[in-house]
Amino acid sequence: MDIKKIVDIISEDVPRRKSPIHRIVISFIIRDLKVWWTYKFWLILDIAGMILFVVTYYLFSLITTSQQIQEAGYMVGGYFTFALIGIAFQQYVHFAVQSINESIRDEQWNGTMETILSTATDFKIFLLGEVCFSFIVSSALLLMSLFVGLMLGAKVYATPASILSVIVLTILLIASHMDIGILSTGVIMKIKQGNPVTWAFSWLSQLVSGVFYPLKLLPWYLEWIGRIFPLTYSLDGIRLCLQSGKDLTSPEILNNVINLLIFIAIATPISIYVFKKGYDSARRDGSLGQY
Amino acid sequence: MKIENLIALFKEDKPRISSNIIHVWAVFWANFKIFLSYKTWVITETISTVASIAMYSFMGLQVDARRIILAGYGEVSWLSFALIGVATANYLWMCISRLSHSLQHEIREGTLEQIIASLIDMKSYIIGQSLRGFIVSGYFMLGVMIIGVAVLNVPLVINLSTVFSFIIIILLMVLSYAGISIMASGLVLVYKKGDPLTFLFASVTEFLGGVLFPLKYLESYPALWTMAWLMPYTYALDASRRILLNGATLFSSEILKNVAILIIYAIVFIPIGLKVFRWGINRIRYEGTVATY
DSSP: OOHHHHHHHHHOOOOOOOOOHHHHHHHHHHHHHHHHHHTHHHHHHHHHHHHHHHHHHHHHHTTBOSHHHHHTTOOSSHHHHHHHHHHHHHHHHHHHHHHHHHHHHHHHHHTOHHHHHTSSOOHHHHHHHHHHHHHHHHHHHHHHHHHHHHHTTOOOOOOHHHHHHHHHHHHHHHHHHHHHHHHHHHHHHHHOSOOHHHHHHHHHHHHHTTSSSOGGGSOHHHHHHHTTSHHHHHHHHHHHHHHHOOOTTSHHHHHHHHHHHHHHHHHHHHHHHHHHHHHHHHHHTTOTTOO | OOHHHHHHHHHOOOOOOOOHHHHHHHHHHHHHHHHHHOHHHHHHHHHHHHHHHHHHHHHHTTBOHHHHGGGSSOSOOHHHHHHHHHHHHHHHHHHHHHHHHHHHHHHHHTOHHHHHHSSOOHHHHHHHHHHHHHHHHHHHHHHHHHIIIIISOOOOOOSHHHHHHHHHHHHHHHHHHHHHHHHHHHHHHHHOSOOHHHHHHHHHHHHHTTSSSOGGGGTTSHHHHHHHTTSHHHHHHHHHHHHHHHOOOTTSHHHHHHHHHHHHHHHHHHHHHHHHHHHHHHHHHHHTOTTOO
């Protein structure tokens, strides 16, 4: 064997053609789909769990009154529609907050983090690819839970204007919660265990953002804390659109949109800064791939 | 050093004979120490528990009190009705998922092989892990009850006989599900993936057991109604509510009926669970997949 030839071949500088971003992202989606498909029983359980959750709140709604819901300005559908919207749109909260750090934790856990980072794939594209599949799954579960709810008698205003407004509010919901997800990923990359940011955020927003009850039922101090959370404005806006037929032209919805934009404007630079700090620090001490 | 002496020492056939009680204690204590080292987890779970009770208390403000009478426990508040449901459902979920969760950890961390290769009898392992589960879940259940009674002024009938009766019902409830828990663990050993069985049981239990709403509302759905009364949890929850809301005791006729049903479930399911578990252990030994993940 001519060793010189081998050395020449290895030394050859053949620049890798850059794959277009969409192809990389699609590869990630296909990879995650394949992994997901191997857990068919879990897939059935995810769907069954979601249906059971919606049906539980349907049965719970049978012992509730609609008075507080109507007083809060949500005119049709009563408690069940109110709770259904809370349950369904929480899918996106979970997706936005958890998807990035869960993906990174999985790669660390399976010992594949360093392998991925040593490929030509850019870290930002890697993160984008990792969250895309979670987004598709969350959207499917959201639509399914809304469908089950509608089958059980939930009532919503479905006009083009109200649906368009819901889409805008949903985008803002995802963007605002993505900031929390990015921030907590930065923390996780450094401390490696637990997830204090996500944890505190999840239970506090469940308690004070009006997922299962109108904010007016809370004592003033909790209601005040609730106004810090983006979920409060997103859910209020979405409910006003779907339960009262309002749209982006109404002042209440605009107020919610402005509050969400303010949150995003403040939280985005902070979360990117924390993420960068955590990422750089983990790279510096060589612990990015460690669990 | 005389090498012959060393060889003789290694050759010495001195089997370690320790009783099963010591094995159970060793497994329990090792895992309990791990639990104690997770201080952040304990703190965060405790705060989450408090938050969830606060959440239920706000949900209760929307309930029409007249509709709760349908549950058959007299004029009780929804919060007291739900508090017992949530506390027992969480306890059950934590207890029955404990064993399969710890086995998953052993598999992931690569320590299952050492456990199987050791002299510890798997029955002792199961009991030790379950004991740890009872105590840790008991801490959270007690927390729920204390916050309910002391902070939210939930009117529960608390005296020596009701507390004793409630503890017995909880023990029977766990025993009636122990078979399913052991069965799920056997499946985890073989399939190495999660424990869908306990997850499924937890979701169905919470839904059909009537944790948040009176079961009376399921009467119009005969299939669901029948399924609800096929689950041991429904009997355990009914007995717990009769004890803590109405002051019934273990010797009240309606409680005795529930006790008998729970015992039957325990007698039927525990041997089946042990059989599945033994099958799981034998299969991974035979296939040589004890250490694989």
